[in-house]
Amino acid sequence: MSRFDVGDNLKLLQEIPDGSVTLVYLDPPYNTGRDFGEFADSFPSMSSYANDFLKPRLEECKRILSDDGNIVVHVEPRNNHYVRLVLDEVFGQANFRNEIVWKSGGNAKNKNQLGRFHDNLSVYSKGRKSKFNPLYRPYDDEYKKKSNAKYCETRKEWYVTTALHNSQPDVNPRPNLRYDWNGHHRQWYVSKDKMQTLHDDHRLQYNKKGIPRIKRFLHEMEGIPVRDLWIDIHQIQGAEKLDYPTQKPVLLLERILKLYSDETDVVCDPFAGSGTLGRAALNLNRQYILLDINPKGKAEFERSIAQ
Numbered sequence: 683m684s685r686f687d688v689g690d691n692l693k694l695l696q697e698i699p700d701g702s703v704t705l706v707y708l709d710p711p712y713n714t715g716r717d718f719g720e721f722a723d724s725f726p727s728m729s730s731y732a733n734d735f736l737k738p739r740l741e742e743c744k745r746i747l748s749d750d751g752n753i754v755v756h757v758e759p760r761n762n763h764y765v766r767l768v769l770d771e772v773f774g775q776a777n778f779r780n781e782i783v784w785k786s787g788g789n790a791k792n793k794n795q796l797g798r799f800h801d802n803l804s805v806y807s808k809g810r811k812s813k814f815n816p817l818y819r820p821y822d823d824e825y826k827k828k829s830n831a832k833y834c835e836t837r838k839e840w841y842v843t844t845a846l847h848n849s850q851p852d853v854n855p856r857p858n859l860r861y862d863w864n865g866h867h868r869q870w871y872v873s874k875d876k877m878q879t880l881h882d883d884h885r886l887q888y889n890k891k892g893i894p895r896i897k898r899f900l901h902e903m904e905g906i907p908v909r910d911l912w913i914d915i916h917q918i919q920g921a922e923k924l925d926y927p928t929q930k931p932v933l934l935l936e937r938i939l940k941l942y943s944d945e946t947d948v949v950c951d952p953f954a955g956s957g958t959l960g961r962a963a964l965n966l967n968r969q970y971i972l973l974d975i976n977p978k979g980k981a982e983f984e985r986s987i988a989q
Contacts, residue, residue, distance in 0.1 A: 818905030957983025
């Protein structure tokens, strides 16, 4: 299944069977007016860019998506609102899932306005139910500080605490959970037997009054949820950089694949460039369909995966 086809992506998309792709990611031209050497990123107007160029391609992307599929469109703030309007029209406003802001960085000085420091990734699903895999980052020192995490000397582990008794017991009365513990009569969240087990297992932390809170050890928790602001993926560095403009980091594409696809799923990039989506797919055991009008992109991709 995996392949890199060179040509007009509108025609190539039309050759892909209906509902055969789980995720479409595209980083299309932005209509910046710049000449990148490999292609001139210029259109007569934003209306022409959005409606004449992007819209028919987005319609084909919707057709090839599976019923639980998603599309992720990567653009810059200057044209993001034009693209969102077309996405609303093609996919439906109700199928908007997220706008992800990625801190792309950049050191260019600008004396006339604030320098751009981010890109926008708009996520739409094909239908009401779409594939989504929540991701979590490991707990770091900042989280430990903000959450007032403590170190358990007995178990040699970091933990946070949460309440064990209901502060409004009459709102949701549970008579079977009302009992005395350590001299305090409360409506607890656990049975007395469970409370004893937690105590014996060094999972309780008592305040000065002797009221316990439960210790939740960090290694047993899922982690910090990945949300819609991504500041932890940096621009391309070192050996990853290929001889191709507008290249995106492999880690960025890997995160997108993890969120919106599973192993062996088919993912597609109609503006593949140097094939970063394909490199991420190979790392994560996905099948890929890469399309681009520039044969140099395919050559760079093949060189990168041969290294």
